[in-house]
Amino acid sequence: MNDTPGWAAPGSAPSDGQNGQEPPASGPSQPADQPGQTGTPPSGPGPKWSKEQPPPAQWPAPGGPQGAPPQAPPPPPPGPGWGGQPPTGPGGYGGPGGYGPGPGGYGPGPGQYGGPGGYGYGPGPGGHPGWGGGWGGPPPAAKPGVIPLRPLGVGEILDGAVSTMRTYWRTVLGISLTVAVVTQIAVILLQGLVLDNSTTADTLNDPDATVDELTRALGDTVIGSGAVLLITLLGTIVATALLTTVTSRAVLGKSVTTAEAWSDARPQLLKLLGLTLLLPLIASAAVVVGILPGILLGLAGGGDGAVALAALGGLAGGLVALWLMIRFSLASPALMLEKQGILKSLTRSTKLVRGSWWRVFGIQLLATIIANIVASIIVIPFAVLASAVSGNGMSSFLDAGAGDLGWTFLVVSGIGSVIGAMLTFPITAGVTVLLYIDQRIRREALDLDLARAAGVQGYGTGVPGPTPGS
Numbered sequence: 001m002n003d004t005p006g007w008a009a010p011g012s013a014p015s016d017g018q019n020g021q022e023p024p025a026s027g028p029s030q031p032a033d034q035p036g037q038t039g040t041p042p043s044g045p046g047p048k049w050s051k052e053q054p055p056p057a058q059w060p061a062p063g064g065p066q067g068a069p070p071q072a073p074p075p076p077p078p079g080p081g082w083g084g085q086p087p088t089g090p091g092g093y094g095g096p097g098g099y100g101p102g103p104g105g106y107g108p109g110p111g112q113y114g115g116p117g118g119y120g121y122g123p124g125p126g127g128h129p130g131w132g133g134g135w136g137g138p139p140p141a142a143k144p145g146v147i148p149l150r151p152l153g154v155g156e157i158l159d160g161a162v163s164t165m166r167t168y169w170r171t172v173l174g175i176s177l178t179v180a181v182v183t184q185i186a187v188i189l190l191q192g193l194v195l196d197n198s199t200t201a202d203t204l205n206d207p208d209a210t211v212d213e214l215t216r217a218l219g220d221t222v223i224g225s226g227a228v229l230l231i232t233l234l235g236t237i238v239a240t241a242l243l244t245t246v247t248s249r250a251v252l253g254k255s256v257t258t259a260e261a262w263s264d265a266r267p268q269l270l271k272l273l274g275l276t277l278l279l280p281l282i283a284s285a286a287v288v289v290g291i292l293p294g295i296l297l298g299l300a301g302g303g304d305g306a307v308a309l310a311a312l313g314g315l316a317g318g319l320v321a322l323w324l325m326i327r328f329s330l331a332s333p334a335l336m337l338e339k340q341g342i343l344k345s346l347t348r349s350t351k352l353v354r355g356s357w358w359r360v361f362g363i364q365l366l367a368t369i370i371a372n373i374v375a376s377i378i379v380i381p382f383a384v385l386a387s388a389v390s391g392n393g394m395s396s397f398l399d400a401g402a403g404d405l406g407w408t409f410l411v412v413s414g415i416g417s418v419i420g421a422m423l424t425f426p427i428t429a430g431v432t433v434l435l436y437i438d439q440r441i442r443r444e445a446l447d448l449d450l451a452r453a454a455g456v457q458g459y460g461t462g463v464p465g466p467t468p469g470s
Contacts, residue, residue, distance in 0.1 A: 141447075144454035145253035149447035152438040154363055158370070161430030164250040172426050174258055175242045180421035183235030184414045187228050192410055195224040236425070237276050241265040243429035244336040251437060252454040268336050275331055275342050282328070283321035290317020326361045327353050333436040352439040360435060367431040374427070375420035382416020 141148040146163040147156060165172045209217075245261040256264075294302075294310025302309070328349050335345035353360050390409040440446035451459035 142451055142454070142456045142459050144451070144456060145249075145251045146247075147251055147434060147437075149441070149450050149454075149456075149459070151442050152434065154366065157363060157431055157434045157438060158367065160251075160434045161247070161367075161427050164247050164430050165426040168246060168250055168255055171246055171256060171258055171261070172243065173422060175246070175261065176239060176422040176425040177418070178258075179235045179239040179242075179425065180418045183231055183421070184418045186231045187417075188410045188414050190227055190231065191224075192407055195220075195227075233276060234273075235421075237269070237272050239425045240332060240429045240432075241269055241272055241336055243426055244333055244433050247430050247433040248333075248337055248437075251434075251450060254454075265336060268339065271335055271342055271345075272332065275335055275345060278342065279325065279328060279331075282324055286321040286324060287314060287317040290314050290320065323357070326357055326364065329353070329360060329364055329432065330436045330439065333433045337433075337436070352436065352443065356439065356442075360439075363431065363435055367428060371424040371427045375424050378420040378423070379413075379416045382419075383413045386410075386412035386416075 141150040143149065146167065147160040152160070242258070242261045242265050245264045246256055249256045290313035291310045292313070294306050294308075294313050297309055298306035300306075328346050330352050331342075331345040331349040334340055334348040334352075335342070338345070338348065340348060386409045389412060390406050437446065437450075441450075448459065
């Protein structure tokens with residue numbers, strides 16, 4: 001028998017000098033550890049030994065019938081990390097008499113626990129799969145924060161955005177509420193003190209209004225809508241910048257205060273403003289280029305053909321604009337998290353989206369639909385309530401430009417808008433940031449850097465490390 005810490009397969013190591021031959025007539029010797037019998041075997045069996053003994057190296061299994069074929073001892077239980085490559089060497093788990101490949105071992109080979117004729121706890125003929133590489137599957141991915149550090153599915157991205165809002169609700173809702181309140185107060189003051197909706201509405205509804213009056217009224221409407229849109233856009237930029245920092249820290253399982261988020265995001269706010277204003281200009285330019293041939297043909301007297309050409313060109317331009325917006329949709333988190341410039345962030349977004357346009361489009365569309373549904377569930381009841389308490393009836397709800405809305409309507413509907421924005425800002429910003437992180441994990445193995453930043457030990461080294469939060 002080999003003096004190794006592991007089990008030796010029965011029948012694979014014959015006694016010294018026998019090599020499978022017939023035993024001598026005198027029978028087997030007593031155990032070697034008996035006092036006074038080491039070295040020279042006795043000439044006959046001891047007084048307490050049976051005269052009929054099996055030949056050496058062919059002992060039957062305990063409890064088995066006389067003359068039964070040798071049986072193997074039970075395999076050892078799987079220890080931590082079972083399924084990896086065992087150490088090799090004589091007397092070890094991978095050498096002769098050990099658990100790995102070689103004579104008498106549990107690895108591949110004739111009569112072994114994984115080869116032909118063996119019990120095969122691993123791959124091989126006659127084997128029982130389970131204790132090899134397929135035991136339990138790979139270890140779960142590390143999850144130090146709101147997402148596991150691996151390529152994400154659609155549900156995991158949405159769940160990560162919601163989990164960020166639920167786990168760090170003080171910071172997330174505090175940022176969203178502050179930005180929504182400031183934005184909505186500015187919009188209410190603008191609509192109540194500056195914009196004259198009643199005069200504009202009367203002019204637009206007057207069938208006897210002149211062309212100059214209609215043009216002036218339309219201009220006032222466009223200016224008022226643009227001012228409201230600009231205020232809302234500024235609020236969205238600030239909320240997106242702050243929530244990007246919060247979400248990126250939430251991936252690592254680290255909290256961040258509002259002051260820390262502001263300190264980290266403030267240097268990039270002007271660049272984010274420029275990026276946010278540049279994207280609509282790019283989309284508008286694509287649409288204008290599409291309808292320009294129709295406009296030129298109309299000026300040349302093209303008639304109905306010019307109108308059709310302009311319509312087709314506008315449709316094509318709209319599709320190009322949509323394609324560009326999705327390609328540039330990850331520019332905002334690239335600008336904030338990588339501290340890039342505007343053009344560099346556009347290039348980064350294009351690289352990350354390349355080959356995954358439909359996936360990014362589908363996730364962004366789904367997040368937008370969910371955010372709009374949540375906002376509508378909250379905003380519409382407040383708008384109906386505002387119409388009821390303001391005394392204008394449903395006319396002010398159905399047509400916001402029909403007459404003077406009044407302060408009551410503006411305040412009550414503004415409260416609903418604040419609540420809706422407070423809940424939708426984290427969803428849209430969180431999905432965009434997590435989608436950016438997911439694309440970098442798929443293309444650039446960002447999960448390794450994230451694991452190191454989160455303090456996960458042994459991640460990516462082949463040794464399963466701890467999976468906190470999984």
